[in-house]
Amino acid sequence: MRNLRLNILLLATTVLALGIGGFLYWIDALASAHATWTAGSLPALACTACNVYRALARREMGADALALIAIVGAIVLGEALSACIIAAMFTSGQVLESWAEDRAGREMSALLARVPRTAWKVDGTSIVSIDLAAIKAGDILLVKPGDIVPVDGLVLSATATLDESVLTGESTAVERRQGSNVRSGAVNAGGPFNLVASETAERSTFAGISKLIEAARSARAPAARLADKAAAWLIPLALGLAAIAWAVSGDPRRALAVLVVATPCPLILAVPVALVCGMSNCARRGILVKGGGALENLARATILFFDKTGTVTGGRARIAYIKAAKGEDKTDVLRTAAAVDQMSAHITATVIVATARERQLQLEMPQDVVETHGAGVSATLGGIPVRVGTPDFVCKTVPWPEWAREFLKTVGEQGGSGVFVAKGDRVMGALHLADQVRLETPRALRLLRRAGIRRMVMLTGDRRDVGEAIGSILGVDEVCAELDPAGKVAAIAQAPSASISIMVGDGVNDAPALASASVGIAMGARGAAAASEAADVVLLVDRFDRLADAMELAKATRRIAVQSVSIGMGLSLVAMMVAALGYLPPVYGAALQELIDVVAIMNALRALRAEPSRPTGRRLAAEEARRWRDQHEKLMPVLDRLSSLGGRVLDMSAAQAGPVLQEIDQLISEKILSHEREDEAVIYPVVAELLGGEDPLAPLSRTHREIAALSRELHRDVVAFTETGSERALRDIQRLLYSLAAILELHFAQEEEMYLAVS
Template identity: 50%
Template sequence: MKRIGRWLHPALFVAVLLALPLGWLLYGLQRGDLARLLWHGSALVVAVLLLGEIIQRLYRREVGVDLIALLAIIAAVLLDQALVAAVVALMLVGGRSLEAYTEQRAERELHRLIDRAPRHAWRYRGEELEQVPVDQVNPGDRLLLRLGEVVPVDGVLLDQDATLDESALTGEPLPVRRHPGEPLRSGGVNAGAPFQLRASQTAARSTYAGIVRMVEAARSSRAPFVRLADRYALALIPLTLLLAGGAWLVSGDPLRALAVLVVATPCPLILAVPVAIVAGISRCAHRGILIKDGATLEALARGQLLFLDKTGTLTAGRVSVQAIESAGNLPDAQLLQLAGSLAQASPHLVSLAIVAAAQQQGLKLETPDAVEEQAGAGLSGLVEGRRVKLGGHDYVAAGLPASTWAEGVLRRMAYEFAGGCFVSVDGQLAGALLFADRLRLESPRALRQLRQAGIQRIVMLTGDRAEAAQMIGLAAGVDEVRAGLTPEQKVAAIHEGRPQGVTLMAGDGINDAPALAAADVGIALGAGGASASSEAAGVVLLVDRLDRIAEALLIARRSRAIALQGVLAGMGLSLLAMLLAAAGYLPALAGAIVQEGIDIAVIFNALRALGSGHGRQPPAGLEGKRLDDLRREHEELGPLLEQVRSLAEEITGLPTAQAKNALAGLVRLLEQELMPHEQADEQQLYPLLAERLQGDDPLGAMSHTHREIFRLVHLLARMAADFQEDNAAISPDAIRQLLVRLDTVLSLHFAQEEELYHNLDSR
């Protein structure tokens, strides 16, 4: 009957429902014969349609559990239990109508993604606009997106800023702003002024097409748990017939057998499990997590061992300037200004990172002249009349005398950073810029959430050097780091982990495709993987955030638990009702009503998988502008923190007068800039954040850090005053130790706050 058409179920339900009161009316008019005929007729109509469905399944070599319901209707008609036959038919058709409704609710997010797929696009032909089917859009075409239209293909924003509503893709309610030159994913909705887009993919190869393919696969899939439930349900057929026959044989009353048949319909198995699984997939889609099918959801729910790629997964995947090392000839700011000016001439990612760092510090960059670039080595040119070279040590230091300073920087790069560039000015080594692929702000918290969600072991797999990988692994909190691996070795590592439990592999979805395919569940991080890795990964995160893996894991486990609850509770109650009916304590009419009550309870319990559950609600986000202000304040304080670190390293080697001036200036900046910022955080921001976090005092530890900062700054001010008076008890070494402590506390505190702000970002 499920395949007859969803429109037929409500119509049949209304017809059979009307037959009941009409029959009672006929009984009141002393026309019981017509009443029985009406009830028998409505039941037989349902039985005929049900028989057609059963025959279709038998033709496909499937045995349907609806056979029990058909036997119950036929037995009621043969035993002249007209009212029972009508009620059983009503319950059956009502259950199917309810099934159609619940499936529609469970799939609502999947329908939402499919139904909003763009069908047409506005394309420029010269300067004229034409509306074309989205399948006719080719890479390079210039498109116009008007207010409310869906981005039809992946492309690059051309002429102006664009405001996009990506809530259907990512689950984030606030619009995002994109700038000219940024890549745009298909599927977002233009929430602002019209803008132009240069197509970079065809519709079939765009992000949204990959999303729709995965959604369609999820809707049509049958999870192992669902197939197992079908087998259990089929096992009820012989059990029901045996129990019904035994009750008839022992009691001699055929109505006992009818009562057993009436309460034996295994709806809790055939309805509750698929509804819960599909609801879980739909809930994930609402949060920007695409799950390929029910089997993937079940495997995800049983995940125990998680493998993670490093670059682009645990880290941001983008090089950034981590530190500036001056050889002593130039101040840090001037060194960065010269390097940034020269770097403007190169499109290399490292050059872009240097330019971005200089711009963040508000440095004025000059246009370089006579630029020469040696691929893979570096570049040189004139900046404000000075000869500047920027690149690797061998390139920059070629022809220069050996430098113990440079050797120390190289050792530091090997220990802590992903790499660096040396800078020479007018033929002398002037300094170095140290780079790092920064750890994602959400990575440590995401790994903690994954452990809370049941992951027993987390292993990082990377092809990078062991030293850099160990630093990232320690900062993130993984259990094991395996570095220097080829793609084949990553696959082998995953196979080695299989005996420990169900394996999950998270990567960027492109270069980790073999490892994603090797794991029991592959998880592609970021929207770029939606089309590129849909074959390799079973889960695609449309939001480029690692913490969504923990959320997906929790949703999967909750959905599977709800399905199991429905099976155990529903079938337990059905078996109890069968025993009561066989013993004569539950008549057929009452049994039909009881069975329908069980079905309704189990189905609506399965719909709980659409919710987020209790006790693990994500914290409410902060408004975007407020977060941007907080991040800007941290960026503005960045040079002050660097000044604390630099003075800690240099104070013992400075002349006394210079050390006094530097220390006095630093204390003045700490009191005028840092202290007001931290006090405002303590008095205004932290109470606001506490309302969005769980626990009695969620920010107690960070508030304690504030108090430690206040204490250290106050102590430093007193020591500086004594140092100005040539107090013999205050030595530069004692001040250096205090500065090191302050630098350590500030670095840790700022990192914690940035992670907190990132995790509370509602966008």
């Protein structure tokens, strides 16, 4: 803000001097007019000299150097009006640049806003609030539900449920037993617990991450401006031509005329205008770019680093898979677990209940509910005892199922947690809760490849096997697993020094890496304050594919800026030749330079209307896309029944299987096929128009025909089995049930990705 005010003051001073000097010149007070113009150019001259000095200290020569030479030369040769005009152009460019960065900076809150200021200390029989700085090692602290752990310490209570996603990046809450270490910055996701401080606030984990951010920021070299790169060849050319003109003519004013029209006003003005317009264009799409340097780097980036949790995954646990025991139905497993978990406030329970409600399952109200903190919930449903929770908790009263070992092995390999469900005297099934890949992630990575990214590296604090499993699904070039914040910074530091790198993250643990990359990008919709502050770009819309939009808009903005510079400097080169031949006095050269500036700036303003290469003018309303996706969620119980029935149909007698198969056949006809017909008649025409092309949905329509063919074949086999009870027909029915479940699950995922793409 201070730089912006200073630049506005400089511009106002210069413009005021131009006006007053013009009035004095009009009333024939020529000496006073020249003195006023000279005085008006001096503040800008001092500012320009400071900029040139700082550039020279970095061993650079920027666009400001030629402006400095032109202003000094004009003053020395008595061309005060030319000096004042050049000064006005320079200060207006400074105002535009500083305004752009200040505008973006105001959008962000203070750095690390989530750092707690106070803590609750247990002092004998009372609990008092104390400043964070007053905490000493050995103090007993109370951490209330939802509070942030203020310092590193040891759990004093029996258990503590913590959300450590801001530190580790992992979304699944963890249980810490008595005596376990906990780190500052984690959030209490369970009941209140006592903590023995092992460190002061200054020496705790959260403070250490803050220091890493500052260290990474100070180590990052300043980005070279596009204008400075263009000035690298213009300065020696202009000085050489001016020297030749002076030497040939013997008139120093001819050299000054060359320098006046060579003053890089198209660089000083057109580039900031294009960048400001590009930043505003990005902001309209939910992409906050904090400065022109970040936009320039984003346009040239070739290496992408990204965190796993909250970036390419949703950042929240969801039900990834339902395991039903032999003879049980997946929908019944979910319904039973959700019915009991209605009475629990645990974050895992809320996920299970929310999923059941999304699928519109009717939930029975449990009785005799008893919750064991950190283990699970027991209750009765219809007079039958039910237990939902950890495997050890559930299997205390019932035998371990034979499939439990394989299920837990899968959970361990893929990450997440397992919730077992027992009803009566047996385990009826289990739920695998895991953080799943965002729906838009595969498409976003494809778009980023097209936008110019050559190498993709996923950084995660998770185990290597879990990270590599997700990396192989996404097709990334490299996976770096088991990394702490310092490890992520080190991984980014290994990128070639000449390359431009992007880092995308959303948690406090990502903030140092965001600050160390060429361009740090934060998923700001639900990301931590530290990540947003350390980043150069914030995606305010919580969608990973907006990064591809940001890159394409940055490329379009840079292309327009280069065009503006080329137009302006091309015209300036022609004017320089005319001035060198003596046909363009300095004052007229300054006026001509103004016209060149207008042409360059008008072209630069096109960045305000730049569009990504994919059409975004006509989009599907987000509410409509969500409504279409919700229809799939309502059909998930039918898909669960298809796969569950496929697993147990061969164990049924003909008398048992007949009615069940007739029921599923009717469900397919009434639910699935009617949904597919509605897709073809109502939804697909709308989406096809948005996508464009002759027949963009032909592959999905082909899938509809395959689903219809499988459904007809299943119907024929069900009728045949009902009449004959043939075991061969039953095996064909099992194959068809599995086939329909698989193709429908894939088809729904493809449709949801398509809906997201056009919304």
